[in-house]
Amino acid sequence: MGKKQLFLYAFRKSIPVMLGFLFLGAAYGIVLQAGGLTWIWALYTSLAIYAGSMQFALLPLMASGASLPTIALMTLMVNSRHLFYGLSFLDVFRGMGARYPYMIFSLTDETYSVLCSCRQDPEFSAMDHRACWYLALLHQLYWVTGSVVGALAGELLAFDTTGIDFSMTALFVVILVDQLKAGGRDALSSAGIAMALALTFLFLLGAERFLLPTLAATVLVLGILQTIRKGG
């Protein structure tokens, strides 16, 4: 594949996230601007942090003058799920030379999921992994554009976009369906275990605290099951 085809492949793969990031980014920009910050801050935060829910959470923290250690702790808690994403791409990213740090930096929920779905494409293994880089760049470009436009012209977006955030839920649902279809019984059982653990912890610990224990328990249980299967 030539450079152009790689880019076109990445662009095609990036479209599902485009609408969601533009609108969610705009929503973020609007909230940021309503809190008295200018578009420069939308640009700075979306370029430097690039983590949707944490960027939203940071606004009230900054407004109330939370201490820097508090902000650090909040970030580590809210974004703890990102600890697990790299495990799936250790080898792929390592082979990407100068692009390696950016790939790590830009590994959001959405980019992680879309990269997992890319990996199921038959042409992926033979492909120059520069396509992953294009994809990651495009995703961040959508996010940055959305948030800056939202901060600049939020009030001009007159139509009611309530519910557009469902496109991110739909994205994860679609990728999960693909994973299950391609991954056979192994994928089905690990997703089933993960979902059962997630629901258990959701009801036990509540919506704000269930994520990290769920991910840790999922890795633990899958690891134990793998050991048992290998032993027997």
Place this chain on the structure above:
Amino acid sequence: MSSNTYQLLAVAVCALCTFLLRLAPFALFRRGMPPFLRDLAAKLPAAIIAVLVVYCLKGLPAGSFSSGLITLVSVAFVVLLHLWRKNTLLSIAMGTALYMLLLRLI
């Protein structure tokens, strides 16, 4: 500390912590992964994405019955449409359109 300096630092701290979380697995396994972990990591995408789906739906138990129903119906619609047409964009666009429509009708 002026308010601008504080905000600059606050964003920088948040950015650094986010990056460190994303970096951790790469720093931890710099010499490659042990085979056990490699096999485990192969099973993680399906599991993690399943958790992300629950994460997106985490507001359901505390929310109202009708908003929960709208969400579940839309998710089921996305699953069925995707099994049928196998078109990622179509599934996401139609699912989101249905969700937004139901929100306004009910």
